[in-house]
Amino acid sequence: MTRFVFITGGVVSSLGKGIASAALAALLQARGYKVRMRKLDPYLNVDPGTMSPYQHGEVFITDDGAETDLDLGHYERFTGVHARRADNATTGRIYSDVIARERRGDYLGGTVQVIPHITDAIKDVVVAGTDEYDFVLVEIGGTVGDIESLPFLEAIRQLRNDLGHDQTMCVHLTLLPYIPSAGELKTKPTQHSVKELQNVGIQPQVLLCRSDRPIPDNERQKIANFCNVRPQAVIAALDVDTIYACPISYHREGMDGEVLRYFGLPHEGSPDLSRWEKIVHAIREPEGEVRVAVIGKYTALLDSYKSLAEALLHGGIANNVRVKLEWIESEEFEKTGDVSERLQGVDAILVPGGFGERGAEGKILAVRYARENGIPFLGICFGMQMAVIECARSLAGLPKASSTEFGPTSEPLVGLMTEWARGNELLRRREGGDLGGTMRLGAYAAKLAEGSRVAQVYGRTEVRERHRHRWEVNLNYRDRLEATGLRFSGMSPDGVLPEVVEYPDHPFFIGVQYHPELMSKPFDPHPLFAGFIKAAQKRQTAQ
Secondary structure: OOEEEEEEEOOOOOOOHHHHHHHHHHHHHHOOOOEEEEEEEOOOOOOHHHOOHHHHOOOEEOOOOOEEOOHHHHHHHHHOOOOOHHHEEEHHHHHHHHHHHHHHOOOOOOOOOHHHHHHHHHHHHHHOOOOOOOEEEEEEOOOOOOHHHHHHHHHHHHHHHHHOOOOEEEEEEEEOOEEOOOOEEOOHHHHHHHHHHHHOOOOOOEEEEEEOOOOOHHHHHHHHHHHOOOHHHEEEEEOOOOHHHHHHHHHHOOHHHHHHHHOOOOOOOOOOOHHHHHHHHHHHOOOOEEEEEEEEOOOOOHHHHHHHHHHHHHHHHHHOOEEEEEEEEOHHHHHHOOOHHHHOOOOEEEEOOOOOOOOHHHHHHHHHHHHHOOOOEEEEOHHHHHHHHHHHHHOOOOOOEEEHHHOOOOEEEEEEOOEEEEOOEEEEOOOOOOOOOOOEEEEEEEEEOOOOHHHHHHOOOEEEEEEEEOEEEOHHHHHHHHOOOOEEEEEOOOOOOEEEEEOOOOOOEEEEOOOHHHHOEOOEOOHHHHHHHHHHHHHHHHO
């Protein structure tokens, strides 16, 4: 029997429902249960693919090519279970599907309404393809009380009746603010938030209360009395120094035991949390520190690079060092044309993905500095493309080398590919077409050259990595670039699309067209990030 756990949030946004959901899933996994996670988002965009990183943070890509909420990245990093397109649905997608059915005449002339048609569509998303799992955790985006969330809350209220209370439960995440002048935690915001949930017909069974200190017994009892839950079901979600300590912290507070007790499952004893204890120990007690400069264009909101930051942390775990990140806006370099002042003394340089011309010249300057000074370099997607353009300008005698993404150019080192293959299907795109969902998205295979640096890093010559890009490196320039020393060391299986470039005689200089950060886990660091941080550590030791 599949059991559904719905996670809602109240009081304020950004309380960390995604981390809380992922940590609970990790605890259930540690007790031997098979879990799957899903996210329902209340915004009207069909997916976050066309949203600015400043609006919504990073876009997380699944193997099957879905552009999804960044919380799905947390789900994967905590559970190791690869997310799918079916695991993220927005209001926009739900309404689009329902309207499409209405246009086809699927509703036989009936009036299409929020109840039952929209709520039925939401319920279908929740339960589809879940029979093989012991637990399905479903996070509801937004904050209880927002008008946008009402259809989703109504849908899970109905599912409680459809499936039965022995198969469903609700966990509500709230905030317990501490008021210094009063010298106490305040429970009233939590009480009001639960009342909002009760007003739409949902009674939470567990309250997960964010707090910077333990909950005193009298406050815990007060919350239980006013919110109609057991005192043991008022769980403190205490602040921790690393998100990977959350499973350990939640277990100490009794979170997993309370969930299992509600479902009538064995809840005594402790799960095997040795994996998380090792990770937390490596983070808290490293043997050294390396400085990595990240030359980005969305650094004002670091959620834009959430998976990247986590993957670099994982690389540090693999090498038992702390990774100190220095986020640098690439436009800073364009103002002065000099990068040495900011980059002098860093142990490694990373240029991440991005879109558009803004900040591109600053990234190219950073690439050149890394190449000329033997500093370990990793270029991801747009970063790889800037590395190719830098090579063309500085070494191949092509000073006008550029990307057609920036406008017409006489030397298109990077251009818009009009078609590529996914399995047996040929996909096409065109300039001026829709932006949403038209990129090269999802997991694709790549072949790495025997004896190349990247093949050594991976320990194999065939990989499968996730992509999200619209422009590709122009293979017509390969011979001229390789004559300078830049090697095309990874290609698509058909040999048409460049996937990896490197300088073999550089301590570590690799550019990849895909996004390796999306595949990294704290218990399974991605080889590229482990190798990148190892190179940074080696450079620091040599200095």
